Amino acid sequence: MKQIETDNTINLMSRINERANRFILAELEKREITDIAPSHGAVLAALFRDSELTMSEIAQRVNRDRSTVTNSVNKLIDSGYLATMKNAQDSRSTLVFLTPKGRELEPAFFQISQSLAMLEYQGISAEEREIFRKVLERIYMNFS
Template identity: 25%
Template structure:
């Protein structure tokens, strides 16, 4: 059995966090240099696909709270990346859309993301990349099965560790 210190440095939790921090730090720096906050990228990519959406639709699609979307939309509008217009059928609804400047930013962001992925997967074969994607998808699905309760179910823990 590994000692606690070794386990902390080699465990999956440590590797996930290390990967996330390293990638997020690189992306934050690059996106800031491009003139966009990394948290705004999902909205940028979503609007590029869907053309226009209400803030509520954006929040639902991205699984974030409407006030979070509101703050991002205000900042993106101030930066000239998005615009707003009233829905033709229901004037109470405001539609959010990318401006020409927003589409240009989306293009730059997509190019940077593609370049980052090429760097991240240097030395991986197509089969390995496919397998890695499959593993990550399975991990995401498995994480959704982790119970929310703070108390541990010892039988479940024993079942998982005996596999």
């Protein structure tokens, strides 16, 4: 029986994700923001870019299924960061938008994102980053 060659690439990606999430949580806590999870970041980023989006639009932009997005949005609504209203153009859909409390997160969100990116790519050249991202995208597509 032929032995399958393996490595720890997936495990390493998972550990990087865990450390990045710990970093984000620590940065949020420094700013006394304790009711947001790192997984909420993509939803918030989409709404910082576009002030009103439907659940389907958010799901498409953050590359998550609608049920996952709905859970995140509901948690952010419960925490007072988001609200909803009926879509005037299509009464079958609901628009999600940032509340004033949600808008207040934007500066902290971008500071944390910048700090994370600086840490993530510390000591890595622009060329290495480009190659790395291309390889990650190919690995991702292998699972599609």
